[in-house]
Amino acid sequence: MFETIKCIELQKNQVIKDIKNATVNEKFRGLSKIHSEKCTNCNECKNICPTNAIIGIGEDLSIDLGKCIFCGECERVCTSDVIKFSNFHKLGSTLREGLITKGELDPIKSTEFIKKTFGRSFKLRQVSAGGCNSCEMELGACSNANFDMGRFGIEFVASPRHADGIVITGPITKNMAKALEDTYQAISEPKIIILVGACAISGGIFQNSEELNREFLEKHKVDLYISGCPAHPLTIINAILDFLGR
Amino acid sequence: MYLEIKNNQTVNKADIPIDSFKNIKKDLDFKKMRVVQFFVNPENGKNRLYCVFTGNESTKRLFVVSCYVENSFESITPINLALHLFEREIYENFEIKPIGHPWIKPVRKQDNYEFLKSDDMQTHEVAVGPVHAGIIESGHFRFLCNSERINHLEVQLGYQHRGAEKMLKIAPSIQLAESICGDSTIAYALTFAHAIESLSNIKVDKKSEIIRLIALELERIAIHIGDLGGIAEDIAYKIGSAVFGVTRTLVINTMQEICGNRFGKGLIKIDGVNFDIDTKIGEKILSMLDEVQKRVDKMMKAMNNNTSVLSRLEKTAIVSIKHAKEIGMVGMAARACNVKIDARKFDDENFEILTTGGGDVHSRFYIRYVEIKQSKKIIENLLEKLEGEINLERQFVNLAPNSFVTSITESWRGELAHTVITDEKGNIETYKIKDPSFNNWLGLAIANRNGQISNFPVCNKSFNLSYCGFDL
Numbered sequence: 067m068f069e070t071i072k073c074i075e076l077q078k079n080q081v082i083k084d085i086k087n088a089t090v091n092e093k094f095r096g097l098s099k100i101h102s103e104k105c106t107n108c109n110e111c112k113n114i115c116p117t118n119a120i121i122g123i124g125e126d127l128s129i130d131l132g133k134c135i136f137c138g139e140c141e142r143v144c145t146s147d148v149i150k151f152s153n154f155h156k157l158g159s160t161l162r163e164g165l166i167t168k169g170e171l172d173p174i175k176s177t178e179f180i181k182k183t184f185g186r187s188f189k190l191r192q193v194s195a196g197g198c199n200s201c202e203m204e205l206g207a208c209s210n211a212n213f214d215m216g217r218f219g220i221e222f223v224a225s226p227r228h229a230d231g232i233v234i235t236g237p238i239t240k241n242m243a244k245a246l247e248d249t250y251q252a253i254s255e256p257k258i259i260i261l262v263g264a265c266a267i268s269g270g271i272f273q274n275s276e277e278l279n280r281e282f283l284e285k286h287k288v289d290l291y292i293s294g295c296p297a298h299p300l301t302i303i304n305a306i307l308d309f310l311g312r
Numbered sequence: 313m314y315l316e317i318k319n320n321q322t323v324n325k326a327d328i329p330i331d332s333f334k335n336i337k338k339d340l341d342f343k344k345m346r347v348v349q350f351f352v353n354p355e356n357g358k359n360r361l362y363c364v365f366t367g368n369e370s371t372k373r374l375f376v377v378s379c380y381v382e383n384s385f386e387s388i389t390p391i392n393l394a395l396h397l398f399e400r401e402i403y404e405n406f407e408i409k410p411i412g413h414p415w416i417k418p419v420r421k422q423d424n425y426e427f428l429k430s431d432d433m434q435t436h437e438v439a440v441g442p443v444h445a446g447i448i449e450s451g452h453f454r455f456l457c458n459s460e461r462i463n464h465l466e467v468q469l470g471y472q473h474r475g476a477e478k479m480l481k482i483a484p485s486i487q488l489a490e491s492i493c494g495d496s497t498i499a500y501a502l503t504f505a506h507a508i509e510s511l512s513n514i515k516v517d518k519k520s521e522i523i524r525l526i527a528l529e530l531e532r533i534a535i536h537i538g539d540l541g542g543i544a545e546d547i548a549y550k551i552g553s554a555v556f557g558v559t560r561t562l563v564i565n566t567m568q569e570i571c572g573n574r575f576g577k578g579l580i581k582i583d584g585v586n587f588d589i590d591t592k593i594g595e596k597i598l599s600m601l602d603e604v605q606k607r608v609d610k611m612m613k614a615m616n617n618n619t620s621v622l623s624r625l626e627k628t629a630i631v632s633i634k635h636a637k638e639i640g641m642v643g644m645a646a647r648a649c650n651v652k653i654d655a656r657k658f659d660d661e662n663f664e665i666l667t668t669g670g671g672d673v674h675s676r677f678y679i680r681y682v683e684i685k686q687s688k689k690i691i692e693n694l695l696e697k698l699e700g701e702i703n704l705e706r707q708f709v710n711l712a713p714n715s716f717v718t719s720i721t722e723s724w725r726g727e728l729a730h731t732v733i734t735d736e737k738g739n740i741e742t743y744k745i746k747d748p749s750f751n752n753w754l755g756l757a758i759a760n761r762n763g764q765i766s767n768f769p770v771c772n773k774s775f776n777l778s779y780c781g782f783d784l
């Protein structure tokens with residue numbers, strides 16, 4: 067008993083108090099800055115990118131953070147220092163096009179309706195549709211004693227019947243397509259769809275797989291995209307807080 | 313007739329003996345040998361079956377043999393249960409039938425899956441998944457229960473199937489390899505890199521190889537701590553799950569300090585690593601490990617002295633040593649049954665394999681603690697050997713034609729094997745992955761027999777097997 071009580075001290079004071087202003091280690095690859103004026107049109111970055119995330123060349127060069135898996139290969143291969151990753155971690159958007167960046171992202175805007183309906187309590191059901199377990203573990207970490215997303219009233223629940231929305235990870239495999247749709251249908255209206263990770267947003271590294279069935283995303287409107295491979299817990303929590311207008 | 317090979321050694325396809333199936337079958341008695349890979353590679357219009365195997369315990373010897381098969385072969389499963397999934401996989405991929413296989417069912421395909429049924433009026437079915445209650449990957453469990461007691465558990469997988477082997481064959485990349493099973497990022501990337509490097513005769517500088525091994529052990533420590541927390545969570549011992557949860561954060565944040573990603577994505581490249589560990593980071597790793605050890609020690613002591621914790625873990629969901637050997641379990645779960653199997657032995661003859669006996673949830677709980685301590689020591693030794701510079705230059709990857717290589721890594725779960733075969737042009741003909749979960753899922757099913765269904769979550773967590781590593 068006393069030993070257990072002594073252990074409480076091990077856990078104390080590790081919570082990140084100011085989630086909004088917390089920063090991630092400087093080595094973290096987050097938002098990429100692009101100095102397109104230096105680009106020599108050599109196409110090296112495009113050739114090496116494993117997910118076709120680089121769009122345009124020269125002046126128009128931009129990165130699609132819905133596809134990018136933040137491997138850093140483009141930065142390493144570029145001899146003209148065009149692409150530079152920063153540790154800025156707030157990578158989310160309510161629009162798919164909003165993830166295509168030349169170095170900046172528009173902040174996520176909430177609506178009165180979302181704020182009023184979900185602002186104080188937001189329960190989510192997670193479905194892994196072919197995810198590699200990294201995105202899943204980071205979503206799990208959101209609720210641990212460091213990040214403690216629960217304090218904002220945002221929680222993952224066991225049943226879709228208790229949920230206000232669905233969080234999808236993974237490229238959506240053929241074998242998971244039906245289970246995903248069923249889970250979504252079991253949630254009552256109004257409901258939110260959040261995609262976490264490059265896989266979910268665009269297929270990511272698995273975009274050319276023959277075993278995917280992404281019909282779900284054609285049928286339903288996605289409300290929030292959160293980038294990463296995997297998405298960092300601070301990225302996830304901040305995106306959801308912004309989305310809720312908190 | 314077989315060829316002895318070394319881990320990560322490239323051999324010519326033509327040098328691999330072609331024996332008769334009968335002879336191979338004779339050699340695969342589970343009492344003598346353990347199968348690492350068993351798959352078919354179509355070559356020149358014929359189906360060549362390759363089998364990589366090793367001695368039973370604490371061995372560093374590895375052998376390969378092959379034979380041609382037509383539309384069917386005589387199933388080996390009846391004399392070596394460990395082969396049951398390998399044979400089913402061959403049937404699923406090539407429609408080559410293992411005749412006499414007691415349990416032919418789909419491995420990853422979903423259609424026409426038939427679960428075992430019971431006519432007994434007292435027995436009811438419980439279906440769990442593919443979407444689970446927590447934030448975990450997708451898979452299906454079907455229980456046949458007599459009130460609270462599990463008579464039988466069947467695990468049906470394939471939901472996470474993305475066709476990774478096929479993708480690796482067409483467009484191999486380290487980024488793809490490390491995304492197949494994200495909780496074993498380093499192990500997958502390392503195994504892929506070792507195989508490709510061996511095939512293209514690329515030598516990795518010493519420092520890079522040490523950094524890779526440090527990362528591998530860090531991954532083991534991180535996941536093991538997370539699992540200790542998971543087990544605590546599943547028996548509603550909340551303080552344990554909270555403390556282990558934040559302790560794991562220390563480890564993965566250090567990984568992020570090394571390479572910018574908490575899971576180590578982007579660290580390993582073909583021919584080395586992308587990020588150095590300098591003295592500053594080295595010292596940080598050391599002090600982090602000391603802190604982690606201190607906390608884990610304290611928490612483990614509290615849990616191990618708590619009778620209500622022990623009553624949930626001890627004698628729960630037992631796999632006997634006999635069963636573990638019979639079904640060919642590997643890795644940490646096997647070592648928890650006192651089976652001495654560890655792939656780190658392939659590379660280092662003096663490697664000490666640690667085991668905890670018992671085969672119950674507590675053994676699988678405790679083996680993690682033992683291995684965390686062991687990995688800490690390994691890292692400390694490796695850090696002392698760090699010197700010089702890493703090589704950031706990229707070498708040209710040019711795979712040797714008509715070759716065969718098997719790379720094996722001890723991931724935190726156990727023996728992870730990648731076998732790569734190239735054609736006459738040096739393109740990849742087959743990329744075959746065997747995740748440790750492939751061996752161990754049956755272990756989970758056996759552990760739960762006659763157990764309480766309410767114990768299933770903690771038992772499942774104590775194995776923590778991979779869905780996407782299995783489904784590929």
Ligand code: SF4
Pocket residue numbers: 114115116117118119120129133134135136137138139140141
């Ligand atoms: S960091 Fe992103 S854009 Fe750059 S190569 Fe990797 S996936 Fe492509």
Ligand code: SF4
Pocket residue numbers: 135196197198199200201202235236237262263264265266270271294295296297491494
């Ligand atoms: S986005 Fe990356 S981390 Fe997330 S599931 Fe896909 S491969 Fe895994």
